Amino acid sequence: MSTDNQVLDEFTSKEYEHGWNINLEVDEAPKGLSEDTVRFISAKKNEPEWLLQWRLDAFRTWMKMTEPNWANVHHPAINYQDIIYYSAPKKKAQLNNLDEVDPELIKTFEKLGISIGEQKRLTGVAVDAVIDSVSVATTFKEKLGEMGVIFCSFSEAVKEHPELIKKYLGSVVPVKDNYFAALNSAVFSDGSFCYIPKGVRCPMELSTYFRINAANTGQFERTLIVAEEGAYVSYLEGCTAPMRDENQLHAAVVELYAMEKAEIKYSTVQNWYPGDKNGKGGIYNFVTKRGLCAGDHSKISWTQVETGSAITWKYPSCVLKGDHSQGEFYSVAVTNNFQQADTGTKMIHIGRNTRSRIVSKGISAGKSQNSYRGEVHIMKRATNARNFSQCDSLLMGDQCGAHTFPYIEVENKSAKIEHEATTSKIGEDQIFYCLQRGIDEESAVALIVNGYAKEVLSQLPMEFAVEAQKLLALTLEGSVG
Amino acid sequence: MSTVMNKNLTQEIIESFSADTYTEANDLRKQAIGYLETLGLPTNKSEEYRFTPITKHLEKNFKWENKNPQSSINSIDDYLIPELDANILVFINGSFSQKFSKIISPKDQLSIKTLAEAFQSESTTISSYFDKVGRSQNDPFAAMNSAFWQEGVCINIPDKTIVEKPIFLLHINDTTLSQVIAHTRLLLIIGQQSEASIIEKFETTGGEASFHTFIEEILVSESASLNYYKIQNDKGAVCQVTNSAIQQLSGSKVSAFTLTLNGQLIRNNFSITIDGEHCESHFNGLYLLKGKTLVDNHTVVDHKKPNSQSNELYKGIMDGNSKGVFNGKIFVRPHAQKTNAFQSNRNILICDDATINTKPQLEIWADDVKCSHGCTTGQLDEEALFYLQSRGISKQSAQAMLLYAFAADVVATIPHGSIKNYFDLLISERLQKNF
Known part of the structure; x- marks a missing residue:
């Protein structure tokens, strides 16, 4: 309990901790999107011809598509010509060790609490730090290299492992998949690439920190993780962003590819700027995340804690193609003030004896709208498929909304599907119980919410679990009374 | 085009x-x-x-x-x-x-x-x-x-x-x-x-x-x-x-009851x-489909005022090439506090060519409410079938028995005697209940 109190105390006085803006010199593309922009980005990154063509094809596809409007979110129309599609920190020489990194950048990491040098020794986490689209420093690479694990920035991977990129890029999320995936495919600036060879159990948690820094910069990340037969990897993604008045667009693509008996665990803590109390500003987070369980007995597990962004629109999905493959989705989505979240998952059962589990916890406070949208699809040949879904919503205050849109489509008689959803609020008796024991109302709420979300938080790696608890408390600050 | x-x-x-x-x-x-x-x-x-x-x-x-x-x-x-x-x-x-x-x-x-x-x-x-x-x-x-x-x-x-x-x-x-x-x-x-x-x-x-x-x-x-x-x-x-x-x-x-047995393409809104305030609504449905029948039940219960309760139960058995579609919406409007709304949709697929698409949907704008929905899709319990068979009941009647039991609890809610008997008769005929 005392930790919970500390957590709250620490945050009650603060507004948005990571709200500052460091002056880094940036190398930007001109505003707007055209074939020239795509060529500019590709040229900047010295990309091979095939990748340029791939981008251009994606751009042409995107031009033909229309922006989807089915999500349960409302926002002013996005002007895609008013966005800078590329910005990179300028001093970008080949870096071999941390001392060569721009000191301002190091300061950025320190403010975020990831101080690379520290983490290198103490936490055993390899950090591929991404500031505004370009990876600046990658640590622990050598150690991973010894085991044959490739963990590098996307642009580096394009140069050094073109055959892998060529093979797997777009194999899980095709260019045509959706509007934002096509946009990303055309203009993605950088991201992470991770390849775990056969039988290797990745010895440490891999992690990336994303930040959106330069004004008016859209960030288009691309992450590709491939796990060969029998490999295991746990990947963490954490996000913070500085305060900003204008809306910023983020359309990332994450592709996971698991071969036979491989396991990928992907955890996200997302805390982008959600806009102020009046709903002004904030990040638009339109992400496509998908994992393919290509081989038999493979497993993909998504865990997410979503507390930030003005609008969140993401559905980490699993395509369970291999027999006996497993998909998991654990999510906590918290919305406060004017935030809107439309999030959930898709579990596509193709292989036999496939299993999936969905646990989604939504918490809405203030004037926010929180939607769960999920699909469980059992294809015809997926005999003995099993799914369990649970989506709970917690409402705080009478001006927020909680919505559930589960689609359940079954084409095979042997499937066993269970879906359960509840909506409730924090009981007055629960609050009273805490007050009676000298816990003030705000701490009581944090306590109850943490308990409510425990099932999901416990799926996170240790370092993240603490951060996630803090975030929950911070996001809900001021939502009671 | x-x-x-x-x-x-x-x-x-x-x-x-x-x-x-x-x-x-x-x-x-x-x-x-x-x-x-x-x-x-x-x-x-x-x-x-x-x-x-x-x-x-x-x-x-x-x-x-x-x-x-x-x-x-x-x-x-x-x-x-x-x-x-x-x-x-x-x-x-x-x-x-x-x-x-x-x-x-x-x-x-x-x-x-x-x-x-x-x-x-x-x-x-x-x-x-x-x-x-x-x-x-x-x-x-x-x-x-x-x-x-x-x-x-x-x-x-x-x-x-x-x-x-x-x-x-x-x-x-x-x-x-x-x-x-x-x-x-x-x-x-x-x-x-x-x-x-x-x-x-x-x-x-x-x-x-x-x-x-x-x-x-x-x-x-x-x-x-x-x-x-x-x-x-x-x-x-x-x-x-x-x-x-x-x-x-x-x-x-x-209290409402919808029973759908036949037809080619049926859509019920x-x-x-x-x-x-203080309203009570119970609405139940049963769809027993076979052949190429497609039945689509879209239900909406819209709670506009506080202190009411609704209860929904739809069950379906799909055989042959039939297709069942269910969409149940529960809306609880901003001032409809103290609403209790429950929804349940249960389905059994008998045949590999049968499909079910279901979408139970909750949209809630009030905080002091109790709402839940549940949805299951499955098949007959192998063990229950085996139990009955081991007691000398043919597989066919054992299956009919289990299906009838699955359907009967919806029918049991009907208060009117002769209507209940008639529903029971229709269901028994369809499930070839002859025990």
Whole structure:
């Protein structure tokens, strides 16, 4: 309990901790999107011809598509010509060790609490730090290299492992998949690439920190993780962003590819700027995340804690193609003030004896709208498929909304599907119980919410679990009374 | 491409029906044609009709002319519910049949008029209720009905009246001679503290195609109570879209039951609006499908006022190539605090070619509520089957037993004896219960 109190105390006085803006010199593309922009980005990154063509094809596809409007979110129309599609920190020489990194950048990491040098020794986490689209420093690479694990920035991977990129890029999320995936495919600036060879159990948690820094910069990340037969990897993604008045667009693509008996665990803590109390500003987070369980007995597990962004629109999905493959989705989505979240998952059962589990916890406070949208699809040949879904919503205050849109489509008689959803609020008796024991109302709420979300938080790696608890408390600050 | 075709079909339908002159509700009809033009017929991209290809079916199977054949039916005995003493209202091929209809309740208990009569004699009452709670603006088939309805009845039950005999509404489409396109309606107003039961049954005979849209608008006034049953047992090639809209005022109680057994393409839009406090609504459904039947149940319960409760249970058994679609929406509006809303959808797939698409949906804007939904899809329990078989029960009867048990608890909620027996009979027949 005392930790919970500390957590709250620490945050009650603060507004948005990571709200500052460091002056880094940036190398930007001109505003707007055209074939020239795509060529500019590709040229900047010295990309091979095939990748340029791939981008251009994606751009042409995107031009033909229309922006989807089915999500349960409302926002002013996005002007895609008013966005800078590329910005990179300028001093970008080949870096071999941390001392060569721009000191301002190091300061950025320190403010975020990831101080690379520290983490290198103490936490055993390899950090591929991404500031505004370009990876600046990658640590622990050598150690991973010894085991044959490739963990590098996307642009580096394009140069050094073109055959892998060529093979797997777009194999899980095709260019045509959706509007934002096509946009990303055309203009993605950088991201992470991770390849775990056969039988290797990745010895440490891999992690990336994303930040959106330069004004008016859209960030288009691309992450590709491939796990060969029998490999295991746990990947963490954490996000913070500085305060900003204008809306910023983020359309990332994450592709996971698991071969036979491989396991990928992907955890996200997302805390982008959600806009102020009046709903002004904030990040638009339109992400496509998908994992393919290509081989038999493979497993993909998504865990997410979503507390930030003005609008969140993401559905980490699993395509369970291999027999006996497993998909998991654990999510906590918290919305406060004017935030809107439309999030959930898709579990596509193709292989036999496939299993999936969905646990989604939504918490809405203030004037926010929180939607769960999920699909469980059992294809015809997926005999003995099993799914369990649970989506709970917690409402705080009478001006927020909680919505559930589960689609359940079954084409095979042997499937066993269970879906359960509840909506409730924090009981007055629960609050009273805490007050009676000298816990003030705000701490009581944090306590109850943490308990409510425990099932999901416990799926996170240790370092993240603490951060996630803090975030929950911070996001809900001021939502009671 | 397909949108273009649908636009054309919409236009074709509008033209073929508009050629006729209607005597009543011409303004409303014009308005509804407008809605239909804006909405257009649904495609497989329309969220509400994603799994139910009605437009394609209409394109393929119908000639659009507003002309229904004469029926040669000379007895309706086959279609009646045994041992049920009821007020009988019969529609044949979209027109009201005076010959077969029979009203046994005394005149002071209920007034039954055809819509044409009602528009003449009670134009003020009817204009305040007609097409008010329906969904013409939202659903293209409701708009189509509002624009081109051929016949309907208006039933008015005064305050403080208990109508003991149920009202039995029988729709027969006789397609022996040619196709039938029928658009019919019901307007039922139940006065304060009154009680009524209504049974609707849909039948089709003959080999040609039949398309039927039906709108019912039911107002359940303060402290009134309604028992509602719908039986869809069309043997023929029928495509049917029903739009049922029930509005409940304070303290009222509704219990509804929908049983669907046969038909080719059935879509039920069933909505309850809770527009008063302390209301109670129970609505249950059972769909037992086989062959190529597609049944789509879309239900909406809209809690607009606080302190009410709703309870929904839909169960389905899909056999053969059949397809079940279920979409249950629960809305709890911002001020509808202390609402209790529960929903459950359970399905069994018997055959590998059967499918079920279900989407239980909650949309909640109030915090002090208890809402939940549950949804399961599965198959018969192997162990239970084995248990019964090991006791000398053939596999077939064991299966029937288990399926019957699955279905029976929905039927058990029916309060009316002879109706319950009839439902039980239909279900037993379908599940070949012979134990």
